[in-house]
Amino acid sequence: MxxxxxxxxxxxxxxxxxxxxxxxxxxxxxxxxxxxxxxxxxxxxxxxxxxxxxxxxxxxxxxxxxxxxxxxxxxxxxxxxxxxxxxxxxxxGGEPLDELATVEHVAPMRSIDSAKEADAVREFDERVRSGLREAGFDPSDLRYVCEPKFDGLSVEVVYEDGEYARAATRGDGVAGDDVTEQVRTVRSVPGKLRGTPPSRLAVRGEVYMPRDAFEAYNEELIERGEEPFANPRNAAAGTLRQLDPAVVAERPLDVFFFDVLGWETAGADGGEDAPDRPDTHRGDLLAFDDFGLRRTDRVERVDDVDAAIDFRDRLGEDRDGLNYGIDGVVITVDEHDARDALGSTSRAPRWAFAYKFPPRTATTTVEDVTVQVGRTGRLTPVAELDPVDVDGVTVSRATLHNPAEIEALGVNVGDRVRIYRAGDVIPYVPEVVEKRSSGTYAFPERCPICGAPVEREGPLAFCTGGLGCPAQLDRAVEHWARRDALDVEGLGPERVEQLREAGLVESLPDLYDLTVADLAELEGWGETSARNLVGALEATREPPLDRFLAGLGIPDVGPTTADALARAFGDLDALLAADEAALREVDDVGPAVAASIRDFFDAEENREAIEALRERGVEPRPVETPDAAGDDASLEGMTFVFTGSLSTTRDEAQALVEAHGANATSSVSGNTDYLVVGESPGRSKRADADAEDVPVLEEADFADLLADHGIDWPPEDEA
Structure with a gap:
């Protein structure tokens, strides 16, 4: 081709x-x-x-x-x-699924025999050569293909006439979970194959989360106060089994394809042009290139087992530099005829073997436990270890994740524990191998930095010091400066750290005490950059109320909820005085979020920080509430939810009703007045509307409702 x-x-x-x-x-x-x-x-x-x-x-x-x-x-x-x-x-992403169905694979997805010793690989080679001789093959013609053994989640992906048809997890090897909609969202999985593929092609791939993307995604989870994933494999597996494909679409998954499970040419659109399957595994991989299926370039065809062992050793040296996890090398017989002759056991093929890397574990003693306070106030326990070599790296510290993990492990100072390390993933403690202490480590009840009480939220623990905790200062300032908050240009993480270390910013309100003279004396600053930052901060002294709220970093309050709160209460004082019942009246604010908001404003440190901001002239601008919307409040008090395709975009529909005093939310609740349904609506919203007894309007009915209030539908295109 x-x-x-x-x-x-x-x-x-x-x-x-x-x-x-x-x-x-x-x-x-x-x-x-x-x-x-x-x-x-x-x-x-x-x-x-x-x-x-x-x-x-x-x-x-x-x-x-x-x-x-x-x-x-x-x-x-x-x-x-x-x-x-x-x-x-x-x-x-499509509509959320109720459950994952089970589907049978085109061909069995077998495991592979494995070992960590070179002698076992040579024994595999001897078995292969002996089996080929018995089958009438010349063992001197034997060639192996060597490629990485990926540490992700194995999936079957099926294409019909070149179009993506379905995907399933490995499951028990015969059948797996149907993850068609989830895998569809992975950008490196083509929706349509290139070239002239066979009429039916089933391929095996490994879905994984790249290491750099994993680190960035974990940072996002921590910023949101959520539990990070322990390693990229867990992140990939947990993501792919999400019932909501939209959630999968937001996470940075990738894929490598590495084997053919089925190749059928009968009935292909291309007729006689449809290609027959190549005679070798290497040919399969080259065909992947023609079809647009992503594969690794770390593949070699070798002439003997010693070359295969050498490939594994070389790849092991490069292992930590790869942006994906591997735990060994797969060595496979190249010729398909030879594979067929060797056959398979009930569990594994006789023509493939995994030569794995040495384990990245070691045993050592916990000498102490320290508790770190992150930028969100999340407390993370860290085991201080008697230094131990793990796969060539000296490890002296390992994460214990959270208080619940400590309780599950039953770990304490003095215990002998196993340490696991994999590439760039933070070393962690998977088990206690010898209990040498009495009891379990007692997690602190007060923040080790500011002394504020510690609160548990599920498996996690948080400092309640909020804006008054020095450990959370960097995060608070960075959050304040974000584009979807106060949008302070020139206040990135490195500069925030520099300002804190210089003693110029010890709390969020200190930003508004900065002077050009103070900044210009810092390394890397000039008068121009100092004036720019001071000017950018001056421009935020009268921010919109929703951006002010988004900038405070209130748990569970992002830009959308901040906007809803601003529109509901109108000014900051009214919001500060609102009780939980009043907060729950706001769309998209449930009991848990209402409690979180109230707890934030009730914390003395946070109230002091807000008052200090106001004393420095930072006063958020009130917004027009529905009660004061005047002629534009014809839909006042109504709440709409939209689903399906309308004659205009849903964003435009939401903006229209909001401009006339109504609320537009993303989910149906008891506060919803109407569910507006377009073409191909989501099943879950219809079901929620039925359960909550919410009226359902087709688009024509919606247009009639708007006309009754003097509003045209669809809205005129301002362009």
Missing amino acids: TRSSTRHADPEENPYVEDPPTEFEPVDELSTEAAERQAELLRSAIREHDHRYYVEADPLVADATYDRLFDRLRALEAAFELDAERSPTRRV
């Missing part, structure tokens, strides 16, 4: 591949035929961009350009009700 024949879109025929236009004519000026043609071109182009970005790591367009093309495609599909079943837009 030539390269052009395997592309999703030819740049000479598709204007959205290279240097694509990003200014489009209004959707309502297009005919249905023109919209369908443009959508098809965009789908092909986006598939090509996905392949170039996720598989070849050689993008053709900037991220912003890709986003504009993607948004245009979604707008066309919504406005013209185009079939989006196999569109790249499905990657954002």
Whole structure:
């Protein structure tokens, strides 16, 4: 196959591949035929961009350009009700599932025999050569293919006539969980194969979370006060089994494909052009390149077992530099005929073997336990260890995760414990191997930094010192400066740390005491950068109330909830005085969030910080509440939820009702007045509406309701 024949879109025929236009004519000026043609071109182009970005790591367009093309495609599909079943837009996730069904695999997904010793690999080679001689093969023709043994979650992915059809976890090897909608959201899994694939292709892949993405995602979890994942494999496995595909779409999963489970050519669209399966495993992998299936480039075909052992040793040296987890090397017979002759046991093939890396564990003694306070106030216990070598690295500290983990392990100072380390993952304690102490470590009841009481939330523990805890200062300042909060340019993590270490910022209100002279004396600062930061802070002295609230870092209050609170109460004093019952009246604020907000404002340290901000002239601007909305409050007191595709986008529909005094929320509750249903609505929202006895309006009924209040539908396009 030539390269052009395997592309999703030819740049000479598709204007959205290279240097694509990003200014489009209004959707309502297009005919249905023109919209369908443009959508098809965009789908092909986006598939090509996905392949170039996720598989070849050689993008053709900037991220912003890709986003504009993607948004245009979604707008066309919504406005013209185009079939989006196999569109790249499905990657954002479908409706949540009630449970994971079980599906049978195209072919068994067997385990592989493994060992950590070279002698066991040589014994495998002897068995292979003996078996081939008995089957009439010449063992001197034997070739092995060596590739990494990935440490992720194994899946079967099936394509029908080149189109993504379904995916399943390995399960028991014969059948697994149906994760079709979850895997669909993984960007490196093509929705449509390139070139001329067989009519039915079932491939085996490993879904994983890249190490750098894992670290970044764990940071996000910690910032939100949630429990981080212990390692990338747990993160990938836990994500793929989520029942809500939209959640999977938000997490940074990737995939490597490494084997063929089924290859059928009968009935292929390409007829006689459909390729037969290659004769070798290496040929399968090269076919993956033609079809656009992502595979690792760390693959070698070798002539004997010693070369295979050498490959494993070399890959082991590079292991920590890889952006994905591996725990060994898979050595497989290359020729399919030879594989068939060797056959399989009930558990594993006789033609493959995993040569694993040495274990990354060791045993040592816990000498002490220290408790760290993170930027969210989360307390993390750390075991201080008698230093021990783990796979060539001296380990003296290991995380104990949280108080619940300590209780589950029953660990205390003096105990002998096992330490596990894998690449860049923080070493942790999976078990106590010898109990040498009495009892379990007693977690502190007060913050070791500020002395504020410690509160438990499920398995986690948090300092209640809030904005008054020095350990949380960096996080508080960074949160205040975020783009979706006060948007203070020039106040990134490194500068925040520098200001704190210089003693210039010991609390959030101290930001507004900074002077140009103070800043200009710091290393790396000049008068211009100092004036810019002071100016940026001055510009935030009268912030919108919702941004002020978002900047405070109230647990469970993001920009959306902050906006709802601002619109409900109008000014800061009214919100500060609101009790939990009043807070629960706000849409999207349930009992737990209401309690969290009230606890935050009741904490003396937080109230003092808010008052100190106001004393320095930081006074959030009130917003117009529905009671004061005047002529624009024709829908006052109503709450709408939208689902399905409408004649305009859901964002525009929500903005319209909010402009006339109503609330628009993302989920149906007892406070919802109407569920507005478009094409292809979500099942869960309809079920919730039935359970809560909420009226359901088709779009025409919704238009009639708006007309009764003097509001036109659909809204006019301001463009």
